[in-house]
Amino acid sequence: MRRGRPVIGYVLVLAALAACSKDGGAGETSDAGPLLDASPDVGDQAPPAFTTAEWTALLSLSPVTLPPPPADVTNAKADDPAAAALGQMLFYTPLFAGPLLDGENDGKDGSLGTQGETGKVACASCHVGSTDFTDTRSPSHQISFASSWGRRRAPSLLDVGQTKLVMWDGRRDALFNQVFGPMESPVEMNSSRLYVAEQVFASFQAPYEQVFGPMPPLGDTTRFPKIRAADDGCHPVGAVPGENNSLTCDGTWVGYPGDHGPFDSMAAADQEAVTRVVANVGKAIGAFERLLTCGPSRFDQFMHGSSSALSAKEQWGAQLFVSAGRCISCHTGPFLSDQKFHAVGLPPASVAGGFIDVNDQGASVGLAAILADPLNSKGIYSDGYDGRLPASVPSSATGAFRTPALRCVSRRPSFLHTAQATSLDAVVLFFNSGGEGFPVPGTNELSALGLSEEQEADLVAFLKALDGPGADPKYQQAP
Numbered sequence: 001m002r003r004g005r006p007v008i009g010y011v012l013v014l015a016a017l018a019a020c021s022k023d024g025g026a027g028e029t030s031d032a033g034p035l036l037d038a039s040p041d042v043g044d045q046a047p048p049a050f051t052t053a054e055w056t057a058l059l060s061l062s063p064v065t066l067p068p069p070p071a072d073v074t075n076a077k078a079d080d081p082a083a084a085a086l087g088q089m090l091f092y093t094p095l096f097a098g099p100l101l102d103g104e105n106d107g108k109d110g111s112l113g114t115q116g117e118t119g120k121v122a123c124a125s126c127h128v129g130s131t132d133f134t135d136t137r138s139p140s141h142q143i144s145f146a147s148s149w150g151r152r153r154a155p156s157l158l159d160v161g162q163t164k165l166v167m168w169d170g171r172r173d174a175l176f177n178q179v180f181g182p183m184e185s186p187v188e189m190n191s192s193r194l195y196v197a198e199q200v201f202a203s204f205q206a207p208y209e210q211v212f213g214p215m216p217p218l219g220d221t222t223r224f225p226k227i228r229a230a231d232d233g234c235h236p237v238g239a240v241p242g243e244n245n246s247l248t249c250d251g252t253w254v255g256y257p258g259d260h261g262p263f264d265s266m267a268a269a270d271q272e273a274v275t276r277v278v279a280n281v282g283k284a285i286g287a288f289e290r291l292l293t294c295g296p297s298r299f300d301q302f303m304h305g306s307s308s309a310l311s312a313k314e315q316w317g318a319q320l321f322v323s324a325g326r327c328i329s330c331h332t333g334p335f336l337s338d339q340k341f342h343a344v345g346l347p348p349a350s351v352a353g354g355f356i357d358v359n360d361q362g363a364s365v366g367l368a369a370i371l372a373d374p375l376n377s378k379g380i381y382s383d384g385y386d387g388r389l390p391a392s393v394p395s396s397a398t399g400a401f402r403t404p405a406l407r408c409v410s411r412r413p414s415f416l417h418t419a420q421a422t423s424l425d426a427v428v429l430f431f432n433s434g435g436e437g438f439p440v441p442g443t444n445e446l447s448a449l450g451l452s453e454e455q456e457a458d459l460v461a462f463l464k465a466l467d468g469p470g471a472d473p474k475y476q477q478a479p
Contacts, residue, residue, distance in 0.1 A: 099256060123179075126182075147186060169365060173389055
């Protein structure tokens with residue numbers, strides 16, 4: 001039997017997670033003793049006796065029914081089934097993507113095609129439906145490889161509908177404007193908003209207009225310059241910015257999908273019309289993403305009457321998770337995230353064969369970007385505003401990253417915003433060490449915890465007990 005096992009005063013902040021604040025807590029504990037009749041012990045471990053405060057804290061993580069995503073005032077179509085059905089089509093289509101840029105695109109080893117090919121990258125390329133919408137396709141299962149290499153891990157999309165400030169650094173404040181990032185990034189889809197709008201007009205006009213009304217006349221090349229992805233005899237498929245990307249064929253401007261020049265040349269009213277189409281694409285994809293959830297777990301079964309649902313080891317991990325409030329102060333609520341930004345002092349290290357981001361300032365840059373972005377939830381493309389943006393960028397945002405939700409965490413292929421850790425054991429070990437002073441000395445919120453290997457293993461066991469069934473299979477593939 002396990003005897004005299006102490007409750008740790010500073011408990012681990014876990015699993016690919018952002019740091020917990022040092023002054024948070026679940027409150028004082030009492031001497032209430034066991035609160036349920038635990039199942040017979042396995043091996044030589046006896047289950048812990050939860051105090052009233054610990055049990056109350058655990059109940060805060062496990063309501064009888066997990067809540068649906070909160071209303072999204074930025075998106076009038078957030079809960080429209082027709083919008084979600086359109087969003088599923090758009091999520092899985094690769095038609096929006098421009099040329100693959102990186103020479104490592106050779107059709108092998110997890111690449112999506114060969115250099116110069118268009119129409120190869122979809123949202124689902126880095127958020128694979130069959131693996132909890134995480135990136136299990138890219139080499140090393142760490143940072144993502146699309147048109148080129150990213151610098152951060154693509155997070156799981158399960159329960160993303162619970163989030164208002166999205167991305168690791170908060171540089172987007174709504175699901176509808178998040179799509180502009182990957183679509184216009186040269187390392188992701190390498191596309192442009194005009195090309196995306198033209199592809200919607202060509203291939204999705206009917207379902208788009210069912211949800212959002214008439215599209216602008218994107219076939220009118222006097223207002224909307226035509227961008228061609230295919231080689232038409234006077235413009236190469238694999239064109240790069242600044243190289244022969246403004247030629248004409250038969251009197252029509254010809255460019256490549258990732259070129260933003262044609263959009264910049266249009267009248268302001270037509271630019272707004274194109275941007276609204278892409279914002280509506282984001283609203284449809286957001287409606288689809290709100291349907292993706294991890295679902296209830298064995299932990300929830302245990303909390304609501306099934307005393308055999310968790311092993312003694314998993315129960316010890318649950319007690320550690322809430323003891324003294326260290327984990328639960330950041331990983332709080334039904335989805336185990338405060339949705340805030342914390343600095344954990346993660347030092348840069350090589351991932352995916354050599355990539356290192358040595359000076360990632362995190363939310364200090366991301367929040368500044370979204371505050372200045374005309375696409376934000378205060379702008380004309382949003383359907384409403386609910387005060388989600390901060391008034392300014394706090395000093396604590398330097399080197400801070402968003403606290404990820406923990407449901408279904410054990411099935412993720414890598415952890416931390418850099419994907420440096422490839423197992424929960426490695427993540428727990430890092431947080432137990434207390435982190436380091438990156439990117440700025442003195443910003444790290446962690447302190448060393450002094451947990452034993454056995455206690456680390458208990459926390460890992462508890463995290464694995466948070467796995468649910470995952471997204472409905474019908475959402476895990478193109479419709």
